[in-house]
Amino acid sequence: xxRILALITILLACAVPARAEQLITSLSTHRVLITSNFTGAExxxxxxxxxxxxxxxxxGGYDLVVTVLGPRQTIVTRRKDRIxxxxxxxxxxxxxxxxAYLAVxxxxxxxxxxxxxTLQRLQVGLANIALPSAPGEDAASNAxxxxxxxxxxxxxVQQGHYRERANAVTFLTPTLFRATIPLPADVPIxxxxxxxxxxxxxxxxxxxxxxxxxxxxxxxxxxAHVAQTHGFFYGLATAAMAMLTGWLASVAFRRD
Amino acid sequence: MQIYLPxxxxxxxxxxxxxxxxxxxxxxxxxxxxGGFLMTPLLIFVGITPAVxxxxxxxxxxxxxxxxxxxxWRRRALDLPLAGMLLMGGFIGTAGGVWLFALLxxxxxxxxxxxxxxxxxLGIVGVLMINESVRAIARAQRGKPADLRRPGSxxxxxxxxxKFRFKQSRIYVSLIPVxxxxxxxxxxxxxxxxxGGFLxxxxxxxxxxxxxxxVIGTSMVLTLVTMAGATVMxxxxxxxxxAVLALILMVGGVIGAQFGARTGQNIRAERLRLLLGLLxxxxxxxxxxxxxxxxxxxxxxxxxxxxx
Numbered sequence: 001x002x003r004i005l006a007l008i009t010i011l012l013a014c015a016v017p018a019r020a021e022q023l024i025t026s027l028s029t030h031r032v033l034i035t036s037n038f039t040g041a042e043x044x045x046x047x048x049x050x051x052x053x054x055x056x057x058x059x060g061g062y063d064l065v066v067t068v069l070g071p072r073q074t075i076v077t078r079r080k081d082r083i084x085x086x087x088x089x090x091x092x093x094x095x096x097x098x099x100a101y102l103a104v105x106x107x108x109x110x111x112x113x114x115x116x117x118t119l120q121r122l123q124v125g126l127a128n129i130a131l132p133s134a135p136g137e138d139a140a141s142n143a144x145x146x147x148x149x150x151x152x153x154x155x156x157v158q159q160g161h162y163r164e165r166a167n168a169v170t171f172l173t174p175t176l177f178r179a180t181i182p183l184p185a186d187v188p189i190x191x192x193x194x195x196x197x198x199x200x201x202x203x204x205x206x207x208x209x210x211x212x213x214x215x216x217x218x219x220x221x222x223x224a225h226v227a228q229t230h231g232f233f234y235g236l237a238t239a240a241m242a243m244l245t246g247w248l249a250s251v252a253f254r255r256d
Numbered sequence: 257m258q259i260y261l262p263x264x265x266x267x268x269x270x271x272x273x274x275x276x277x278x279x280x281x282x283x284x285x286x287x288x289x290x291g292g293f294l295m296t297p298l299l300i301f302v303g304i305t306p307a308v309x310x311x312x313x314x315x316x317x318x319x320x321x322x323x324x325x326x327x328x329w330r331r332r333a334l335d336l337p338l339a340g341m342l343l344m345g346g347f348i349g350t351a352g353g354v355w356l357f358a359l360l361x362x363x364x365x366x367x368x369x370x371x372x373x374x375x376x377x378l379g380i381v382g383v384l385m386i387n388e389s390v391r392a393i394a395r396a397q398r399g400k401p402a403d404l405r406r407p408g409s410x411x412x413x414x415x416x417x418x419k420f421r422f423k424q425s426r427i428y429v430s431l432i433p434v435x436x437x438x439x440x441x442x443x444x445x446x447x448x449x450x451x452g453g454f455l456x457x458x459x460x461x462x463x464x465x466x467x468x469x470x471v472i473g474t475s476m477v478l479t480l481v482t483m484a485g486a487t488v489m490x491x492x493x494x495x496x497x498x499a500v501l502a503l504i505l506m507v508g509g510v511i512g513a514q515f516g517a518r519t520g521q522n523i524r525a526e527r528l529r530l531l532l533g534l535l536x537x538x539x540x541x542x543x544x545x546x547x548x549x550x551x552x553x554x555x556x557x558x559x560x561x562x563x564x
Contacts, residue, residue, distance in 0.1 A: 008298065034260060035260070036259055036500075037258065037259065037260065038260045038267060039260075039267050055261075073559050074559070074560050075554070075557055075559050075560070076557070076558045076560055077555055077557055078364050078555065078556050079554050079555050080551055080554045080555075080556070080559075081502050081554075084549075085434060085548060086372075086547045086548065087279055087547060087548070087549075087550065087551055087554075088365070088368045089364045089365060089367075089368065089556070091548060094560075100559075102476050104499060114402065135433075148555075151554075151555035152555075154557070155555060155557050156557070158453050159557075163340065177336060185260070185266060185267045186266040186267075188265070192350065208512070216262065219262070220260060220262040221262075223262040223499060223500065224262045224263060227262070227263055227495050227497065227499075228495055229489045231492040231493070231495050232491065234298075234491045234494040234497065234499070235487050235489065235490065235491025235497060236488055236490030236501045237499070238315045238378070238487050238488075238491060238497050238502060239318060239484040239485075239487045239488055239504065240313060241315070241319075241320070241499065241502070241506075242315045242318035242319035242322065242479065242483075242484065242487065242502070243318070243321040243484070245322075245323075245503070245506040245507065245510060246318070246320065246321070246322025246324075246326070246480075246506075246510060247321040247322060247323065248324035248510075249319075249323040249510030249511070249513075250322070250323040250326035250327060252462070253323075253514045253532070254298065255322070
């Protein structure tokens with residue numbers, strides 16, 4: 001559904017004859033490398049709003065929404081209830097297509113940029129992100145799925161994987177901007193899409209996308225790859241390493 | 257100094273993990289146990305998922321029990337045939353445990369299962385150990401000699417068939433209880449990330465009446481093989497063994513164990529058992545609190561598919 005909406009929006013944007021502004025962006029890096037000393041990163045996105053002679057003037061200035069979407073995951077949200085005096089997981093709701101990472105960066109609070117209906121239609125801001133639950137699981141009630149949805153968003157924000165900040169986009173000149181994208185240390189590897197929406201006077205003017213990827217390299221990549229593809233031999237090697245460490249210790253600390 | 261763990265997928269402070277290894281190693285050397293029941297909760301506390309913690313601790317225990325077993329092997333204070341028979345049960349138990357572990361993880365009940373097993377097991381063993389050691393201390397204070405007799409009374413399982421003579425241990429018992437003990441230790445070890453030394457040692461002494469002199473060495477051989485097996489099986493089934501984390505723990509653990517062993521030799525045996533009993537019981541009570549007290553957040557997330 002969200003993809004169809006996005007497609008329609010793009011088609012509509014293309015259909016407008018007097019092509020308005022154009023966004024030109026550049027990212028500080030397109031490959032974030034996870035090495036053994038990786039403790040998170042911060043990407044910087046630079047861009048400018050290109051105008052030509054035919055572009056209408058925008059006396060109110062521009063607003064920019066940068067949305068960064070991490071790779072998709074299937075995430076189960078569970079709720080604990082008290083059973084026989086013990087807190088145990090009972091109910092759950094699965095979100096089969098949830099972004100692992102989601103950052104919304106804007107130059108001012110989202111709700112000031114456009115009206116609620118527009119924001120919802122364009123999925124701008126954490127509260128408006130489409131988060132479909134697994135088919136069949138949602139049937140019970142809307143109240144239940146809303147409770148899970150808000151708990152999911154709250155936990156992701158707590159983990160630092162979902163974030164929204166109103167002053168993370170800075171306009172250096174009326175048409176030149178800079179945005180920061182913080183990546184915490186425990187973000188999953190994969191491809192991250194950046195979606196930029198330019199607003200003027202409460203309406204979307206143009207849209208642009210960019211992307212970067214997070215990859216493990218060197219030793220981290222090697223270990224993770226072997227563990228995934230050759231689990232049995234990886235286990236044997238770890239067990240052998242344990243024996244070796246134990247043997248070295250018994251030799252090193254031998255008292256007789 | 258931060259280092260990124262490739263499987264746990266988060267950076268940790270090397271010195272913190274090393275310190276935890278030394279501290280738990282100290283306790284394990286002092287009491288002659290693996291220390292998994294302390295290490296696994298500590299790792300979960302610093303943010304490592306239970307799955308990775310349990311699996312990585314298995315290899316850490318394999319390392320510390322290997323260095324322990326080497327020391328007992330030099331003194332010939334272990335019973336290899338007995339260890340072998342326990343292992344036959346242990347391997348089946350470990351395989352069953354790893355299978356149930358994967359099942360519980362997908363059902364979202366792993367945390368509860370680990371919590372409940374810890375409370376039950378640590379509670380019972382802790383109370384038994386405290387009770388037994390307090391009596392022993394009281395006896396020693398009244399000036400009576402320690403109770404050294406090996407009672408001739410036979411429990412019901414001594415009448416079972418398939419009898420076998422273990423020469424080193426000077427016992428003649430049915431293989432069935434031996435296999436059952438091995439199975440239970442292997443099963444619990446795989447689910448709880450513990451070596452089971454604190455269960456096996458009393459089981460061998462009180463149930464099978466194995467002399468104390470060979471019990472610890474034999475228990476270490478068993479712990480070594482089941483934990484090495486659990487490492488391989490967890491790696492193959494759940495891909496949850498973090499070799500980098502395991503290595504840091506091992507290095508800390510074997511160093512701590514040496515100092516712990518020296519300290520332990522200066523404390524009288526029944527006092528040592530009382531301390532261990534108190535330790536085991538307090539960890540059990542800590543887990544009980546987590547189960548009974550209303551959690552700060554009723555909701556939790558688990559990634560079940562996609563890149564992690």
